Amino acid sequence: xxxxxxxxxxxxxxxxxxxxxxxxxxxxxxxxxxxxxxxxxxxxxxxxxxxxxxxxxxxxxxxxxxxxxxxxxxxxxxxxxxxxxxxxxxxxxxxxxxxxxxxxxxxxxxxxxxxxxxxxxxxxxxxxxxxxxxxxxxxxxxxxxxxxxxxxxxxxxx
Amino acid sequence: xxxxxxxxxxxxxxxxxxxxxxxxxxxxxxxxxxxxxxxxxxxxxxxxxxxxxxxxxxxxxxxxxxxxxxxxxxxxxxxxxxxxxxxxxxxxxxxxxxxxxxxxxxxxxxxxxxxxxxxxxxxxxxx
Numbered sequence: 001x002x003x004x005x006x007x008x009x010x011x012x013x014x015x016x017x018x019x020x021x022x023x024x025x026x027x028x029x030x031x032x033x034x035x036x037x038x039x040x041x042x043x044x045x046x047x048x049x050x051x052x053x054x055x056x057x058x059x060x061x062x063x064x065x066x067x068x069x070x071x072x073x074x075x076x077x078x079x080x081x082x083x084x085x086x087x088x089x090x091x092x093x094x095x096x097x098x099x100x101x102x103x104x105x106x107x108x109x110x111x112x113x114x115x116x117x118x119x120x121x122x123x124x125x126x127x128x129x130x131x132x133x134x135x136x137x138x139x140x141x142x143x144x145x146x147x148x149x150x151x152x153x154x155x156x157x158x
Numbered sequence: 159x160x161x162x163x164x165x166x167x168x169x170x171x172x173x174x175x176x177x178x179x180x181x182x183x184x185x186x187x188x189x190x191x192x193x194x195x196x197x198x199x200x201x202x203x204x205x206x207x208x209x210x211x212x213x214x215x216x217x218x219x220x221x222x223x224x225x226x227x228x229x230x231x232x233x234x235x236x237x238x239x240x241x242x243x244x245x246x247x248x249x250x251x252x253x254x255x256x257x258x259x260x261x262x263x264x265x266x267x268x269x270x271x272x273x274x275x276x277x278x279x280x281x282x283x284x285x
Contacts, residue, residue: 045194047194065193066173067174067191090189092191111190113190114202114209118190120192140219142219143220
């Protein structure tokens with residue numbers, strides 16, 4: 001009785017994990033920003049374009065920026081990922097955690113802001129037409145205003 | 159109540175280029191770089207106990223535009239900063255000048271015309 005209960009629990013766990021994986025969209029591909037004339041400013045997002053690779057355990061985003069090619073690797077099991085931005089002799093650590101919520105991947109990243117931690121968030125999902133939608137939120141660095149949220153869409157470029 | 163510190167916010171056209179300029183001219187290191195759709199749009203730089211914030215002017219709030227002026231106090235390396243700036247071809251708005259109130263200073267312009275005012279306290283003449 002005890003053994004069969006344990007086996008049932010294990011089987012349920014496996015089924016749930018498989019179901020979660022099956023629901024998780026694959027963001028892999030080369031993505032280019034969909035121009036949005038109404039967009040004010042340009043906080044957050046993945047920049048103008050990005051290349052994403054994804055497997056069961058990691059999501060890797062490569063962006064070509066003014067600081068060169070920036071690669072961010074995020075673990076998908078919810079554990080911490082550390083990405084270091086190396087730029088003109090500067091070495092800036094960013095600590096991230098991810099979480100799946102249905103078809104949306106939430107990436108919460110902590111950065112050092114004048115000795116204190118600040119968080120920026122990114123929620124990635126695919127819309128009905130297959131575009132990658134990135135909703136980014138960051139603090140109002142310039143003051144104590146409300147967090148700034150930006151929604152950016154990307155189209156498959158290949 | 160004690161005010162503990164102050165840091166300038168310089169609006170700049172190109173945050174990445176300005177990070178390099180402040181590194182080359184003032185030996186500042188970036189400790190935060192926030193990236194936007196058009197490259198970095200906010201950065202925090204440090205040197206010793208001083209921090210400088212840079213914001214991409216196109217995304218700056220409250221209508222902030224260059225030039226902004228800020229004063230920095232150094233206790234040593236005053237001439238070295240000046241000579242380094244000259245060597246790098248940085249626009250020098252005012253050369254080294256001694257002030258009657260016991261300071262000496264010079265003023266530089268960053269790539270957006272923001273004014274970097276470097277000041278050193280002189281030893282009292284009658285000490």
